[in-house]
Amino acid sequence: MGSKMSGTRPDKSKLYHPQMPATWWLQKSSYLLFMLRELSSVFIAIFLIVYLVQIYQLTRGPEAYTAFAQNLSSPGWVVFHFLALLFSLFHSITWFQSTAVVMPLRIGARELPRQLMTGLNIAALIAVSIVILIFFNMLRG
Amino acid sequence: MADPTVTLNVTRYRPGQDQAPTSQRYTIPYKTDWVVLDALNYIKDQMDGTLSYRWSCRMGVCGSCGMMVNGVPKLTCAAFLRDYHDQEIRVEPLMNFPVIRDLVIDLSDFMDKLKSVKPWIIRKTEKPVSEGEYLQSPAELESYKQFTQCINCMLCYAACPVYGLEPDFIGPAAIALGYRYNMDSRDEGKDSRKDILTGHDGVWQCTFVGECSEVCPKHVDPAAAIQRTKVDAAKDWFKSYLLPWGQK
Numbered sequence: 001m002g003s004k005m006s007g008t009r010p011d012k013s014k015l016y017h018p019q020m021p022a023t024w025w026l027q028k029s030s031y032l033l034f035m036l037r038e039l040s041s042v043f044i045a046i047f048l049i050v051y052l053v054q055i056y057q058l059t060r061g062p063e064a065y066t067a068f069a070q071n072l073s074s075p076g077w078v079v080f081h082f083l084a085l086l087f088s089l090f091h092s093i094t095w096f097q098s099t100a101v102v103m104p105l106r107i108g109a110r111e112l113p114r115q116l117m118t119g120l121n122i123a124a125l126i127a128v129s130i131v132i133l134i135f136f137n138m139l140r141g
Numbered sequence: 142m143a144d145p146t147v148t149l150n151v152t153r154y155r156p157g158q159d160q161a162p163t164s165q166r167y168t169i170p171y172k173t174d175w176v177v178l179d180a181l182n183y184i185k186d187q188m189d190g191t192l193s194y195r196w197s198c199r200m201g202v203c204g205s206c207g208m209m210v211n212g213v214p215k216l217t218c219a220a221f222l223r224d225y226h227d228q229e230i231r232v233e234p235l236m237n238f239p240v241i242r243d244l245v246i247d248l249s250d251f252m253d254k255l256k257s258v259k260p261w262i263i264r265k266t267e268k269p270v271s272e273g274e275y276l277q278s279p280a281e282l283e284s285y286k287q288f289t290q291c292i293n294c295m296l297c298y299a300a301c302p303v304y305g306l307e308p309d310f311i312g313p314a315a316i317a318l319g320y321r322y323n324m325d326s327r328d329e330g331k332d333s334r335k336d337i338l339t340g341h342d343g344v345w346q347c348t349f350v351g352e353c354s355e356v357c358p359k360h361v362d363p364a365a366a367i368q369r370t371k372v373d374a375a376k377d378w379f380k381s382y383l384l385p386w387g388q389k
Binding site for chain 1 (some may be wrong): 240242247306355
């Protein structure tokens with residue numbers, strides 16, 4: 001490819017090749033937010049593993065489960081779960097923002113505004129969360 | 142009162158002379174209607190004829206004058222000095238590209254990538270002119286129209302950390318143009334672009350940082366084109382492997 005153009009190409013030995021510094025993601029707030037979005041998956045993954053272990057403890061009987069639940073109420077785990085909640089909310093919002101970009105809804109020739117699509121998705125998330133909360137509250141009652 | 146001035150801190154690189162780029166300060170008259178390109182032209186005409194940079198149309202159409210202005214990829218013909226009021230303005234070559242001299246970058250990698258996505262209409266068989274045009278509805282046009290606005294200025298490549306870290310990545314503009322022709326109802330070349338768009342160096346390298354779309358001076362959305370190509374590729378994969386009538 002490009003053999004016909006090779007005569008017009010610069011002498012590669014004289015080019016300066018800039019290198020990206022390891023701290024490139026600190027150079028712009030948008031890069032930092034991207035890295036935080038990627039990091040959120042680590043918190044969500046750890047939360048899910050802990051959750052699976054919690055379910056496994058249920059199969060080992062009430063004593064094992066209570067002991068595990070007590071461990072989870074230690075300050076370290078509470079802080080972790082608080083951070084995991086923040087990261088999962090951040091991840092959800094960026095996910096819904098992405099949805100509007102990746103899967104646009106068209107009405108005729110026009111695309112539905114992205115903010116509206118993101119807003120509708122977040123409203124649906126809130127509505128489903130409320131329904132689940134009511135359902136579990138009823139089970140407890 | 143002295144006439145107002147502004148200082149530009151410009152990257153210099155003289156091949157065969159410098160091991161690495163250096164910077165040089167130029168203090169020039171400040172005019173509210175000047176853009177960074179006007180300032181560079183003033184320096185070249187009045188102060189230092191050795192300064193090298195690309196430019197052509199001065200009206201945001203040719204895509205030649207892209208540079209980093211205070212760390213942000215910009216068309217210098219559209220970056221007004223007044224928007225950087227009271228600051229020293231740092232002018233550097235576009236990030237992520239090899240530098241030939243001063244503010245001039247090597248375009249050859251981008252040109253090869255652009256060509257590789259076959260950004261033209263491909264027909265399996267051409268119909269004779271006597272049969273008339275290939276007709277298209279306004280809705281069909283709207284599905285790809287924004288991607289036709291790309292002027293190949295490469296600001297999106299300078300904003301893309303993935304391209305900086307993985308130089309083999311086909312990159313935002315080339316993928317957006319490949320997508321533009323895939324979405325064109327007159328085109329039949331989607332299969333011939335598939336390997337390059339969804340291959341090892343194609344859309345799956347993208348981690349959706351989204352900066353390509355933020356810096357585009359023509360409001361093209363390459364990030365959307367890349368993510369939509371991923372969805373299309375995933376659908377094609379499911380069809381080819383899971384449906385008995387899918388094409389492998």
